[in-house]
Amino acid sequence: MQHRPKKRFGQNFLRDQQVVEQIIEAADLESTDNLLEIGPGLGALTDRLLPCVGQLHVMELDRGLAAALQARPEANLQVHMGDALRLDWGQLLVEPPYKLVANLPYNISSQILFKILDNRQLFSRLVLMFQQEVGDRLCAEPNSKQYGILSVLCQNYFDIRRVVRVPPGAFFPPPKVHSVVLCFDALDQPRVAVADEVFFRRVVKGAFGQRRKTLRNSLKGAGLAFEGLNEAMEGIGIDGGRRAETLTLEEFGALAEMLRCRLAEESC
Numbered sequence: 001m002q003h004r005p006k007k008r009f010g011q012n013f014l015r016d017q018q019v020v021e022q023i024i025e026a027a028d029l030e031s032t033d034n035l036l037e038i039g040p041g042l043g044a045l046t047d048r049l050l051p052c053v054g055q056l057h058v059m060e061l062d063r064g065l066a067a068a069l070q071a072r073p074e075a076n077l078q079v080h081m082g083d084a085l086r087l088d089w090g091q092l093l094v095e096p097p098y099k100l101v102a103n104l105p106y107n108i109s110s111q112i113l114f115k116i117l118d119n120r121q122l123f124s125r126l127v128l129m130f131q132q133e134v135g136d137r138l139c140a141e142p143n144s145k146q147y148g149i150l151s152v153l154c155q156n157y158f159d160i161r162r163v164v165r166v167p168p169g170a171f172f173p174p175p176k177v178h179s180v181v182l183c184f185d186a187l188d189q190p191r192v193a194v195a196d197e198v199f200f201r202r203v204v205k206g207a208f209g210q211r212r213k214t215l216r217n218s219l220k221g222a223g224l225a226f227e228g229l230n231e232a233m234e235g236i237g238i239d240g241g242r243r244a245e246t247l248t249l250e251e252f253g254a255l256a257e258m259l260r261c262r263l264a265e266e267s268c
Helices: 017-027 044-052 063-070 106-118 132-139 149-155 197-208 215-221 229-235 249-267
Strands: 034-038 055-060 077-081 098-103 123-131 158-166 179-186
Touching (some): 017 044, 017 123, 017 158, 017 179, 044 098, 055 063, 063 077, 106 123, 106 132, 106 149, 123 132, 123 158, 132 158, 132 179, 149 158, 149 249, 197 215, 197 249, 215 229, 229 249
Parallel strands (some): 034 055, 034 098, 055 077, 098 123
Antiparallel strands (some): 123 179, 158 179
């Protein structure tokens, strides 16, 4: 198929078959698996996935590429044309668990991750391509510059490991950055129990909102402060003078629960 890559869609098509095979191996597919692929593009992954699984759902925004996929004869292929960020995954993916395999458009990869987190009950494993920088953030540990919002939120629900680093030449057109494939295995239970996931996410985002500021000041800037905040943090063993990147998952969990309870009291 002749197709000119569209920059506005972040189209960099995977063409390295060795990388394709490493992705397939990491997905550990079985003939009964149900699978989702986001942004199949010219079908380098789709071609290899279809013979391996029971059902393959693909989400494609580009009308021309979606039409080509819809014209394929495979009965186990279901094409959903539209923006993956706007499609209702819960209505389309009705036979979980699914595995998700994708060469994600880099311009929306972080947004897709938040969408995955919102729908994580649908998935048992993810094998995803990211820009190297984003991959480093996802795998980062506390006390590193890469450690941030995505590190905390994704590591609370998934085991994450690197599969393979991918050079620009593996794509057409070649991007200006290196890439990495990561494998996410869903945990049976979150590493840290969260009473209110929306609030937990708000706390994590607020804490990292101004990375150079102390935790107490970042929380204040995010509207999460109250009189006695320093003492309350000390009560759970967290110094308000620390920065967000030094907190472990467990500390974020304790911080969010303390803030949730105290702010609820303040509002009464």
